[in-house]
Amino acid sequence: MPMDAREIETLIKEALPDADITIRDLAGDGDHFAAEVVSESFRGKSRVQQHQMIYEALKGNMGGELHALALQTSVPE
Template identity: 70%
Template sequence: MPMDAHDIEQMIKAAIPDAQVTIRDLAGDGDHYAATVISEAFRGKSRVQQHQLVYQSLRGQMGDVLHALALQTGVPDPR
């Protein structure tokens, strides 16, 4: 069963409460998404560590219910 974009967003926000999350369905099949996640929690972390935090938030759904997630992460711009 495909995973809904809203579910992905909610899982990420549950684990990273301040996250600004944008999800796009790349193929229209509910299996291939692109996500942009911006969070202060990423400050001082390498890109790999940032991605690991997001993947951990998905609680094992990657490679199973969620086939592919193109991920971009970053910290908020200071204003």
């Protein structure tokens, strides 16, 4: 069963409470999403480390219930 955007946002918010999150369903199928996540927690971290933080927040759902997630991460300006 696919994840919905609210579930993805909830999981990320649990791990990064300060995050500003925008989720888009790219294909309308509940399997392919894009997420833009802005969080102070990313400051000083490489892009790879930032993405790893998001994957950890998703608690193993990446590649299972969630087939594809295009990520864009940044720190607040």
